Amino acid sequence: MASVVSDKRGTYVDLEGHTVRKYDFLQLSKIPRLEFDDPNVESIIANEEPVLLVNSNIISSALKWDLDYLKKNLGAGSFSVYSSKTCKFMYYDEKRAKQWPYFIPPTQRIHMKFEEFCSRVRNLKASDSRVYLQQMLDDSVGKNIVKDFLEFKWQWLTEMQRKMNWGSLTSNLLLIGLPGNITPVHYDEQQNFFGQLTGFKRVILFHPDQFKCLYPFPLYHPCDRQSQRFPKLKELKGYEVIVGPGDVLYIPMYWWHHVESTMNSGITTSVNFWFKAGPTPSQITHPLTAQQKVAVMRNIERMLGEALGDPHEVGPLLNCMVNGRYT
Numbered sequence: 001m002a003s004v005v006s007d008k009r010g011t012y013v014d015l016e017g018h019t020v021r022k023y024d025f026l027q028l029s030k031i032p033r034l035e036f037d038d039p040n041v042e043s044i045i046a047n048e049e050p051v052l053l054v055n056s057n058i059i060s061s062a063l064k065w066d067l068d069y070l071k072k073n074l075g076a077g078s079f080s081v082y083s084s085k086t087c088k089f090m091y092y093d094e095k096r097a098k099q100w101p102y103f104i105p106p107t108q109r110i111h112m113k114f115e116e117f118c119s120r121v122r123n124l125k126a127s128d129s130r131v132y133l134q135q136m137l138d139d140s141v142g143k144n145i146v147k148d149f150l151e152f153k154w155q156w157l158t159e160m161q162r163k164m165n166w167g168s169l170t171s172n173l174l175l176i177g178l179p180g181n182i183t184p185v186h187y188d189e190q191q192n193f194f195g196q197l198t199g200f201k202r203v204i205l206f207h208p209d210q211f212k213c214l215y216p217f218p219l220y221h222p223c224d225r226q227s228q229r230f231p232k233l234k235e236l237k238g239y240e241v242i243v244g245p246g247d248v249l250y251i252p253m254y255w256w257h258h259v260e261s262t263m264n265s266g267i268t269t270s271v272n273f274w275f276k277a278g279p280t281p282s283q284i285t286h287p288l289t290a291q292q293k294v295a296v297m298r299n300i301e302r303m304l305g306e307a308l309g310d311p312h313e314v315g316p317l318l319n320c321m322v323n324g325r326y327t
């Protein structure tokens with residue numbers, strides 16, 4: 001039994017030499033760890049299942065992106081830094097947040113220079129709010145960062161994008177976090193190669209068919225795609241993986257994922273590659289896949305909000321339609 005440690009912050013276990021939070025409920029399996037040029041990689045990605053690409057050097061030019069290097073080279077711009085009173089950094093849509101009554105943003109987004117971010121990180125006291133830099137990379141960064149970025153293995157990435165018939169690369173998010181930071185479980189509507197640069201993260205993933213156990217917020221809610229709660233712990237079947245420097249994790253579109261920087265990691269730096277989905281296949285076969293059913297549910301919520309003219313009427317109408325009838 002892995003050693004369990006409890007302190008005022010919570011209960012932790014050792015996972016492959018890393019200290020991570022202990023979640024009693026989860027039946028967690030492993031996901032395949034393959035060399036990036038393993039012949040099985042393509043079929044796993046084509047099947048939209050997660051896979052960890054090790055020794056991939058897809059992002060090796062950025063393994064030197066520690067705080068000192070980034071401070072010298074990221075540039076003089078301001079960066080989006082989220083601050084949280086807890087260790088959780090749940091995403092929310094700021095435009096929707098303004099229109100959703102009684103919504104209390106779970107984090108606060110602050111624009112700050114990288115110097116300030118570094119000093120906050122380096123002088124953080126236990127009583128301080130935690131911080132998480134999450135910034136889309138754009139051409140405002142310094143020339144050395146551009147050089148490192150151009151040295152990513154773009155041939156492999158664009159080849160995979162073409163083979164999988166994905167849409168365009170929409171963005172690369174640069175993530176710099178503290179040990180123990182958590183991005184709570186959610187899904188994205190994009191294909192994702194998640195690259196780990198410095199430090200270690202533990203990623204827990206759930207198949208899209210676990211939707212019924214993860215209770216995402218309503219589509220029109222600021223926290224659309226984020227899980228509201230975990231009541232059906234026993235039924236949840238998931239996968240977990242530790243990602244470390246140089247690893248690239250394929251997170252398939254619609255797969256739920258929870259990401260935590262391990263407790264004994266240093267500062268964690270990651271960069272992801274979000275690709276738009278490919279076109280809907282001309283031939284739809286039945287039964288629909290779990291992913292297609294999530295897309296259908298989203299379309300129904302979206303259409304009902306438009307038809308009713310008020311997103312707050314969607315819930316009551318759906319309850320009226322289902323409760324007591326579709327038992």
Ligand SMILES: O=C(O)C(=O)[C@H]1CC[C@@H](C(=O)O)C1
Pocket residue numbers: 175182183188192194201251259260270272
């Ligand atoms: O790449 C994704 O899909 C994400 O959810 C990222 C947003 C926060 C990131 C993290 O490492 O905590 C993961």
Ligand SMILES: [Zn+2]
Pocket residue numbers: 186187188257
């Ligand atoms: Zn995500």
